Amino acid sequence: xxxxxxxxxxxxxxxxxxxxxxxxxxxxxxxxxxxxxxxxxxxxxxxxxxxxxxxxxxxxxxxxxxxxxxxxxxxxxxxxxxxxxxxxxxxxxxxxxxxxxxxxxxxxxxxxxxxxxxxxxxxxxxxxxxxxxxxxxxxxxxxxxxxxxxxxxxxxxxxxxxxxxxxxxxxxxxxxxxxxxxxxxxxxxxxxxxxxxxxxxxxxxxxxxxxxxxxxxxxxxxxxxxxxxxxxxxxxxxxxxxxxxxxxxxxxxxxxxxxxxxxxxxxxxxxxxxxxx
Numbered sequence: 644x645x646x647x648x649x650x651x652x653x654x655x656x657x658x659x660x661x662x663x664x665x666x667x668x669x670x671x672x673x674x675x676x677x678x679x680x681x682x683x684x685x686x687x688x689x690x691x692x693x694x695x696x697x698x699x700x701x702x703x704x705x706x707x708x709x710x711x712x713x714x715x716x717x718x719x720x721x722x723x724x725x726x727x728x729x730x731x732x733x734x735x736x737x738x739x740x741x742x743x744x745x746x747x748x749x750x751x752x753x754x755x756x757x758x759x760x761x762x763x764x765x766x767x768x769x770x771x772x773x774x775x776x777x778x779x780x781x782x783x784x785x786x787x788x789x790x791x792x793x794x795x796x797x798x799x800x801x802x803x804x805x806x807x808x809x810x811x812x813x814x815x816x817x818x819x820x821x822x823x824x825x826x827x828x829x830x831x832x833x834x835x836x837x838x839x840x841x842x843x844x845x846x847x848x849x850x851x852x853x854x855x856x857x858x859x860x861x862x863x864x865x866x867x868x869x870x871x872x873x874x875x876x877x878x879x880x881x882x883x884x885x886x887x888x889x890x891x892x893x894x895x896x897x898x899x900x901x902x903x904x905x906x907x908x909x910x911x912x913x914x915x916x917x918x919x920x
Contacts, residue, residue, distance in 0.1 A: 676790075676808055677722065677803075677804045682899070682902050682903075684902055685757065686754065688759075689758055689913050689916065691758060691760070692915065695778070696759065696760065698760075698761070698778050699761050699777045700755065700761060700762050700763070700776060700780060701764075701778065702755070702763070702765065702779075702780045703779065704748065705747075705784050705813070706782070706784070707745050707748055710785065710787060712744065713787070713788045713789075714787075714789040714809075716730050716731050716790075716792075716793065716890075717790060717793065717803045718793045718801060719795070719801050720803070722792055722803045735890060735892045739789060739791070739842075739843075740789060743900055744784045744787055746901055746904070747787055747813075747901075748904070749904075750902075750904035750908075751905070754904070754906075758909070765779075776821060779819040780817070781817050781819075782813055782816040786811070787811050787812070787900060788811075789898075789899070790807065790809075791807040791843050792806050792807060793845050794844065796847045797847065803841075805841050806839045806840070807842065808836065808838070809836055809898065809899035809902070809903045810833065810835045811904050812832070813831060814831045816828070816829040816831070818915070827915070830914075832907045832910050832911060833907075834903045834904065834910060836899040836903035837899060838899045840893075840895075842892055842893045842894070842895045843890050843893075844891045845890055846891050847889065
């Protein structure tokens with residue numbers, strides 16, 4: 644005969660496993676950018692005003708020392724951000740985020756060249772006089788937000804959309820005319836980009852989920868039936884480790900950080916050209 648405490652324990656166990664599985668692969672957050680179209684990788688050519696187009700532009704490396712790097716990995720139909728238990732590894736996070744500010748700064752300058760401007764990157768403001776540029780550009784990468792959205796299991800169950808996105812914020816943008824010392828200040832620029840095919844891919848199948856559910860059930864039962872706090876903690880750690888996700892980080896050609904920064908550069912040129920008219 645099955646006693647009521649045992650029934651209650653089994654019920655709690657099943658509910659716990661259900662909640663973990665739903666959280667890992669479904670989530671409880673709201674969709675925000677899933678329906679947005681992907682961003683054109685290279686911005687359209689800007690009709691640059693002649694004075695700027697024919698000037699020698701020197702650029703000091705944008706300040707990235709205090710750049711705030713934010714974002715995270717999301718899984719599930721409702722795109723919940725994954726905590727460390729389910730998320731990508733520390734090494735994978737470093738690969739995606741560690742050079743975000745510098746990538747944004749370099750991509751901004753690269754797009755200025757792509758738009759047809761004559762651009763020289765300087766090491767310091769003192770070196771500007773030796774090069775005798777017509778204009779000197781300075782700025783700061785204030786903030787970079789990078790979010791990745793996985794495709795769930797290998798069968799696609801619990802997909803968060805399989806894309807990634809970035810928003811970059813540039814501030815303190817100033818363009819100085821080195822001949823007249825006149826300074827043109829540009830309002831802060833915010834730019835967003837979305838690309839398909841998230842590089843962080845969950846290396847799970849539905850069979851993996853089933854196996855982890857069984858392993859988790861065993862450790863959860865042992866944790867609750869433990870005769871001492873030490874044993875309970877030990878089993879609890881194993882239970883948490885069971886649900887750690889296994890991700891593969893695929894190679895990619897271009898990051899949405901780069902794309903967003905390129906579009907920010909196009910915004911910058913459009914503003915200058917509008918003011919020059």
